[in-house]
Amino acid sequence: MSSRPVVTLTLNPALDLTVQLPELIAGEVNLADRGSLRAAGKGINVAMVLRDLGEQVCVTGVLGQDNREKFDALFVEHQMVNYYQYEQGATRINVKLSETSGRVTDVNLPGLVVSETSWQQLQRTLLQLCEKADWFVLSGSLPKGLATDAYGHICNLLRERGKKVVIDTSGKALHAAVEAAPEVIKPNVQELEQWAGKPLPTQALQEEAVRSLLNRQIRHVVLSDGENGLRWYSREGAWQALPPKVDVVSTVGAGDSLVAGISYGLMNNFSVADTLTLATAVAAMAVNQVGVGITSPLRLDQLKQQVSIKPLSFSC
Numbered sequence: 115m116s117s118r119p120v121v122t123l124t125l126n127p128a129l130d131l132t133v134q135l136p137e138l139i140a141g142e143v144n145l146a147d148r149g150s151l152r153a154a155g156k157g158i159n160v161a162m163v164l165r166d167l168g169e170q171v172c173v174t175g176v177l178g179q180d181n182r183e184k185f186d187a188l189f190v191e192h193q194m195v196n197y198y199q200y201e202q203g204a205t206r207i208n209v210k211l212s213e214t215s216g217r218v219t220d221v222n223l224p225g226l227v228v229s230e231t232s233w234q235q236l237q238r239t240l241l242q243l244c245e246k247a248d249w250f251v252l253s254g255s256l257p258k259g260l261a262t263d264a265y266g267h268i269c270n271l272l273r274e275r276g277k278k279v280v281i282d283t284s285g286k287a288l289h290a291a292v293e294a295a296p297e298v299i300k301p302n303v304q305e306l307e308q309w310a311g312k313p314l315p316t317q318a319l320q321e322e323a324v325r326s327l328l329n330r331q332i333r334h335v336v337l338s339d340g341e342n343g344l345r346w347y348s349r350e351g352a353w354q355a356l357p358p359k360v361d362v363v364s365t366v367g368a369g370d371s372l373v374a375g376i377s378y379g380l381m382n383n384f385s386v387a388d389t390l391t392l393a394t395a396v397a398a399m400a401v402n403q404v405g406v407g408i409t410s411p412l413r414l415d416q417l418k419q420q421v422s423i424k425p426l427s428f429s430c
C-alpha cells in the first residue's frame with residue numbers, strides 16, 4: 115500500500131441504473147427481476163476498487179448539485195476524500211440492461227454541461243492535489259462544455275509536475291490524450307481500432323498500432339479484450355493474461371476494475387506477473403457481480419489462482 119493517496123478523476127460520472135432481466139426484447143414491455151441505482155462512473159468505480167485494496171483515494175470531477183446524495187454517501191461510506199466540483203443540474207442516469215445470458219445493453223445519457231468556471235476550478239483542484247499525490251487516474255467520456263483535448267491538457271499539467279497519469283477513455287478524447295504521453299492507457303480492442311482509424315482483426319495488426327502508441331512515449335499500453343483477457347505492452351516486454359471462467363452477471367465496470375488493479379500494481383512496484391494476476395482477478399470479480407469492488411477477499415484469492423499469465427514475443 116502506498117503512503118500517499120491516489121487521485122481518480124471522473125468528468126462525466128453517472129448514477130448507474132442496473133436492470134437484471136431474463137431477456138431483453140426491444141419494442142416490448144420487459145419485466146425485470148431486479149434493479150439497483152448506484153453512484154458510478156469510470157473513475158468512481160476505479161476509486162471503489164482502490165479503496166478495497168487499501169489505498170487512500172481522493173476523488174474529483176464534476177457532479178450535479180440536484181442529485182448528489184448517493185455520491186456524497188458513497189464517498190463517506192468508503193472514506194474517499196471528496197474534491198468534487200458541483201454544477202447546477204443533475205448528474206446523468208445511465209441504464210445498464212443485463213440479461214441472463216450475460217449480454218449487457220448500455221444506454222448512456224449525455225450528462226451535465228460543464229461550465230468554464232467549473233473547468234478552471236477543477237484545474238486548480240488538480241494542481242492542489244499534486245502536493246498530496248503522485249498517481250492520477252483519469253477515466254471516462256468527456257461531458258459537454260469541455261474541449262476534446264481536456265484529458266491531454268490535464269495530463270500535460272500533471273506530467274510537468276512529475277506525476278504519473280493513467281488514462282482510460284475513447285474516441286476523440288483518447289486521440290488527444292495519447293499526444294500528452296500518459297504513463298498508461300487502457301483501450302479495449304474497439305477503442306484501439308477507433309484510434310488507428312481502421313479495423314485491426316489480427317494480433318499482428320493490433321501490435322502495429324500498439325507500437326505506434328509506445329513510440330509516442332506512452333509507457334504501458336494495456337489492451338483489454340473482454341472474456342479473452344488482456345495483453346500488456348511496454349518497451350520492456352509484453353504479457354498476456356487469461357482470466358478465470360466466471361458466471362457473467364454484469365460486465366459493467368470490468369474495465370475500471372482492471373485499471374484499478376494495474377494502477378495498484380504499478381504504484382506499489384509489483385512485478386508484472388503479480389500486477390496482472392491481481393488486475394485480472396479483480397476484473398473477473400466485477401463480471402461476476404453487480405457493481406465493482408472486492409466483495410470477498412477469499413473469492414479474490416481463488417480467482418487469482420485461476421489467472422494464467424504468459425510472456426509474449428514483442429519488440430518495439
Ligand SMILES: Nc1ncnc2c1ncn2[C@@H]1O[C@H](COP(=O)(O)OP(=O)(O)OP(=O)(O)O)[C@@H](O)[C@H]1O
Nearest residue numbers: 302338339340341343344357367368369370397398
Ligand atoms: N466474461 C469475462 N470473464 C472474465 N473476465 C472478463 C470477462 N469480461 C471481461 N473480463 C475482464 O475484464 C477486463 C476488461 O473487460 P473489457 O475488455 O470488456 O473492458 P472495457 O471494454 O473497458 O469494459 P467496460 O467499459 O464495460 O468496463 C478484461 O480484460 C478481462 O480481464
Ligand SMILES: O=P(O)(O)OC[C@@]1(O)O[C@H](CO)[C@@H](O)[C@@H]1O
Nearest residue numbers: 128154155156208254255366367
Ligand atoms: O460515458 P463513459 O464515461 O464512457 O462511461 C460511463 C459508464 O458506462 O462507465 C462505467 C463502467 O465502466 C459506468 O459506471 C458508467 O455508466
